[in-house]
Amino acid sequence: MSANIQLPTDTGLYVFVNNQIIPSTEAYLHISDLAIQRGYGIFDFFKVKQTHPYFINDYLDRFYHSATQMNLMVPVAQDVLKTIIRELTTKNNLAESGVKMVLTGGYSADGYQPGTPNLIITQQPFSLPTQAQYQTGIKIITHEYVRELPTAKTINYTMGIRLIQEIKDSGADDVLYHQAGAVSEFPRCNFFIVRQDDTVVTPAENVLLGVTRKNVLALAATRFKFAEEPVTLKDIYEAKEAFLTSTTKRVLPIVQIDDKIIGNGKPGRVTQALLQDLISLEDKELAETGGRMK
Amino acid sequence: MSANIQLPTDTGLYVFVNNQIIPSTEAYLHISDLAIQRGYGIFDFFKVKQTHPYFINDYLDRFYHSATQMNLMVPVAQDVLKTIIRELTTKNNLAESGVKMVLTGGYSADGYQPGTPNLIITQQPFSLPTQAQYQTGIKIITHEYVRELPTAKTINYTMGIRLIQEIKDSGADDVLYHQAGAVSEFPRCNFFIVRQDDTVVTPAENVLLGVTRKNVLALAATRFKFAEEPVTLKDIYEAKEAFLTSTTKRVLPIVQIDDKIIGNGKPGRVTQALLQDLISLEDKELAETGGRMK
Known part of the structure; x- marks a missing residue:
C-alpha cells in the first residue's frame, strides 16, 4: 500500500x-x-x-x-x-x-x-474494566441524544466518539443518553437501576437489545423483581443502585451521574450479585460446550 | 489486492x-x-x-x-x-x-x-437532474428525522440510504426530513418555499448551511422578499411554490409533497427566476476568474 x-x-x-x-x-x-x-x-x-x-x-x-x-x-x-x-x-x-x-x-x-x-x-x-472500577464503581455524565435506529447495531458512532473528550474532561467513564429526561443507553452499553424495593429496571425503548442485558434480565428474574420500562433521570437520582451492562464490561457499578451520587455512593448488593451470577452463567456455558461452539 | x-x-x-x-x-x-x-x-x-x-x-x-x-x-x-x-x-x-x-x-x-x-x-x-425534472418538477415524500449534528457535513447517511427504497416505492425523487411537522432539509439538499406573497423562505434550524442555499438567498434578496425561519408541513401545503437547492441540482422545482399538490402543480415563476439567476451567477464567477481558482 x-x-x-x-x-x-x-x-x-x-x-x-x-x-x-x-x-x-x-x-x-x-x-x-x-x-x-x-x-x-x-x-x-x-x-x-x-x-x-x-x-x-x-x-x-x-x-x-x-x-x-x-x-x-x-x-x-x-x-x-x-x-x-x-x-x-x-x-x-x-x-x-x-x-x-x-x-x-x-x-x-x-x-x-x-x-x-x-x-x-x-x-x-480483550480489555476488561479495572478491578478498581468494579470495586469503587464509575462516574457517568449524560447527554441528550437518541440513536437514529436504536434496535440496529449500525457503525454510526458520530455522537459517542465526539463525546470522548467531554467524558475525559468531566473525569467520567461513560455517557448516558437521554431524551427530555427519559434515559435509554450508553454508546456501547445498556443501563439498569435498582429501585429502593430491589426491583431491577432497564429502559425498554430506544435501546439496543444487548445480549448481556438479556442475560442479566434472565438472571434478575430468578431472585429479584424486574421490569423493562421507562427510566427517567429522576428515577436514577432516587435509585438505590445503578449499573451498566456490556459484552466486555459485564455488570459494572455506577455510583455517580453528573454531580449526583447514586444511593450510598458505593457498588450495591444487587449489582454485585448479578455480576457474580453472570460470571457463573458464562462459566456454565463454557463447561457445557466443553469450549466448542454450539 | x-x-x-x-x-x-x-x-x-x-x-x-x-x-x-x-x-x-x-x-x-x-x-x-x-x-x-x-x-x-x-x-x-x-x-x-x-x-x-x-x-x-x-x-x-x-x-x-x-x-x-x-x-x-x-x-x-x-x-x-x-x-x-x-x-x-x-x-x-x-x-x-x-x-x-x-x-x-x-x-x-x-x-x-x-x-x-x-x-x-x-x-x-457530473450527473445533473434531467430536463424533464426541471420542466415538470419533482415529487417528494417526508420522513420524521433530524440529523444528529446538522451544521456539520458528516459522512453519516444511515437514514438517507435506508430511505432510498421507500422513495423509489413511492415514485418520488427525494425525502424531506421534519420533526413534529417542522421541516429541515433533504439528505443532500436544502429546502425552500415561496409564499403566496412571493416571499422566499427556507428553514434556519437543523440544516446544513448549503453553499447553493446561501447563493440563492443572496439572489432572492435582490428581487424578492426573503426569510430564514421555521417552515412547517402546513406552510408547504399553503405555499405557492417549493424547490430544493444543492450543488448538483441547483434550483429544482417541487410540485408534490406526499399526496399533496403544491401550488398549481407546476414549477413556479419565482423558482424559475432563481434558477436562471444562479446559472448567471455561476457563469459570472467563471468569467471573472478566467477559469482559474481564486
Missing part, C-alpha cells in the same frame, strides 16, 4: 476479509466502500475464550437482524459464518479476546447506492 | 489519498480506519468546470469547519488543499465534474479512539 503514508498498527493477528483469512496488515477496503463514503454499515461483537465464543447464537442472530434492518445481505449463512469464526480464532490462538464482525454497504459506483456488502471479521485481545 | 474478491468500478480516474495522486483502482484504506469501524468522518463536495471549482472558498471553509466540529484536523492548510485540487483536476481533465473530499477518523488502534485522519479526494463526472 505505497499509496498510504499512514500505516495501521501491526497486531500480528489475522483477520477475515470477504473470502480469505489474511494478516491484519494486508486488510484494506477500496475508498468507494459505502462505510467510507457514507458511514453505512452494521457490526457485532462478542467475547471468545480460546476458540469458544460466548452466547454466539444471540450475537449472530442480532448481526443478521441488523443487516436486514439496513437492507444489507450477509454474504454467508450463519453456519458458514460460525466455521469462519472457528478458523480465525484457531489461527489467532488468543486466550481471551473480542471478535468483531463488520458488514459495510460495499463498493458503490455513485457513492450513494449500496453495492455488494463487504464482510470483515477481526479479533483483538 | 488479492485479499478482496470485490473489485471497485474502474473509472479510469485519479484520486488523492493522503500524500499522493494515484489511480482510483489503487486507492484503499486499512480496515482499522474509523470510517469503517465507526462511521466517523466528514466530507464536502463541489462542482468543477475543467479545473475551475465553483465557489471553492465557501466549500473549503465548510470542510474545515465540519472537521473542527468533529475534533478532526485536516492534515494540510487550505492553500495546499487548493493546489492538490488543481493538480488532481488537471490530471483528470474532465469537462464537468464533482470533486469530493473525505476526511476520516483515521487508523484506530482500539477501533474507537480517533487516529491521524486520512484525507481522500475523488473526482467524478
Whole structure:
C-alpha cells in the first residue's frame, strides 16, 4: 500500500476479509466502500475464550437482524459464518479476546447506492474494566441524544466518539443518553437501576437489545423483581443502585451521574450479585460446550 | 489486492489519498480506519468546470469547519488543499465534474479512539437532474428525522440510504426530513418555499448551511422578499411554490409533497427566476476568474 503514508498498527493477528483469512496488515477496503463514503454499515461483537465464543447464537442472530434492518445481505449463512469464526480464532490462538464482525454497504459506483456488502471479521485481545472500577464503581455524565435506529447495531458512532473528550474532561467513564429526561443507553452499553424495593429496571425503548442485558434480565428474574420500562433521570437520582451492562464490561457499578451520587455512593448488593451470577452463567456455558461452539 | 474478491468500478480516474495522486483502482484504506469501524468522518463536495471549482472558498471553509466540529484536523492548510485540487483536476481533465473530499477518523488502534485522519479526494463526472425534472418538477415524500449534528457535513447517511427504497416505492425523487411537522432539509439538499406573497423562505434550524442555499438567498434578496425561519408541513401545503437547492441540482422545482399538490402543480415563476439567476451567477464567477481558482 505505497499509496498510504499512514500505516495501521501491526497486531500480528489475522483477520477475515470477504473470502480469505489474511494478516491484519494486508486488510484494506477500496475508498468507494459505502462505510467510507457514507458511514453505512452494521457490526457485532462478542467475547471468545480460546476458540469458544460466548452466547454466539444471540450475537449472530442480532448481526443478521441488523443487516436486514439496513437492507444489507450477509454474504454467508450463519453456519458458514460460525466455521469462519472457528478458523480465525484457531489461527489467532488468543486466550481471551473480542471478535468483531463488520458488514459495510460495499463498493458503490455513485457513492450513494449500496453495492455488494463487504464482510470483515477481526479479533483483538480483550480489555476488561479495572478491578478498581468494579470495586469503587464509575462516574457517568449524560447527554441528550437518541440513536437514529436504536434496535440496529449500525457503525454510526458520530455522537459517542465526539463525546470522548467531554467524558475525559468531566473525569467520567461513560455517557448516558437521554431524551427530555427519559434515559435509554450508553454508546456501547445498556443501563439498569435498582429501585429502593430491589426491583431491577432497564429502559425498554430506544435501546439496543444487548445480549448481556438479556442475560442479566434472565438472571434478575430468578431472585429479584424486574421490569423493562421507562427510566427517567429522576428515577436514577432516587435509585438505590445503578449499573451498566456490556459484552466486555459485564455488570459494572455506577455510583455517580453528573454531580449526583447514586444511593450510598458505593457498588450495591444487587449489582454485585448479578455480576457474580453472570460470571457463573458464562462459566456454565463454557463447561457445557466443553469450549466448542454450539 | 488479492485479499478482496470485490473489485471497485474502474473509472479510469485519479484520486488523492493522503500524500499522493494515484489511480482510483489503487486507492484503499486499512480496515482499522474509523470510517469503517465507526462511521466517523466528514466530507464536502463541489462542482468543477475543467479545473475551475465553483465557489471553492465557501466549500473549503465548510470542510474545515465540519472537521473542527468533529475534533478532526485536516492534515494540510487550505492553500495546499487548493493546489492538490488543481493538480488532481488537471490530471483528470474532465469537462464537468464533482470533486469530493473525505476526511476520516483515521487508523484506530482500539477501533474507537480517533487516529491521524486520512484525507481522500475523488473526482467524478457530473450527473445533473434531467430536463424533464426541471420542466415538470419533482415529487417528494417526508420522513420524521433530524440529523444528529446538522451544521456539520458528516459522512453519516444511515437514514438517507435506508430511505432510498421507500422513495423509489413511492415514485418520488427525494425525502424531506421534519420533526413534529417542522421541516429541515433533504439528505443532500436544502429546502425552500415561496409564499403566496412571493416571499422566499427556507428553514434556519437543523440544516446544513448549503453553499447553493446561501447563493440563492443572496439572489432572492435582490428581487424578492426573503426569510430564514421555521417552515412547517402546513406552510408547504399553503405555499405557492417549493424547490430544493444543492450543488448538483441547483434550483429544482417541487410540485408534490406526499399526496399533496403544491401550488398549481407546476414549477413556479419565482423558482424559475432563481434558477436562471444562479446559472448567471455561476457563469459570472467563471468569467471573472478566467477559469482559474481564486
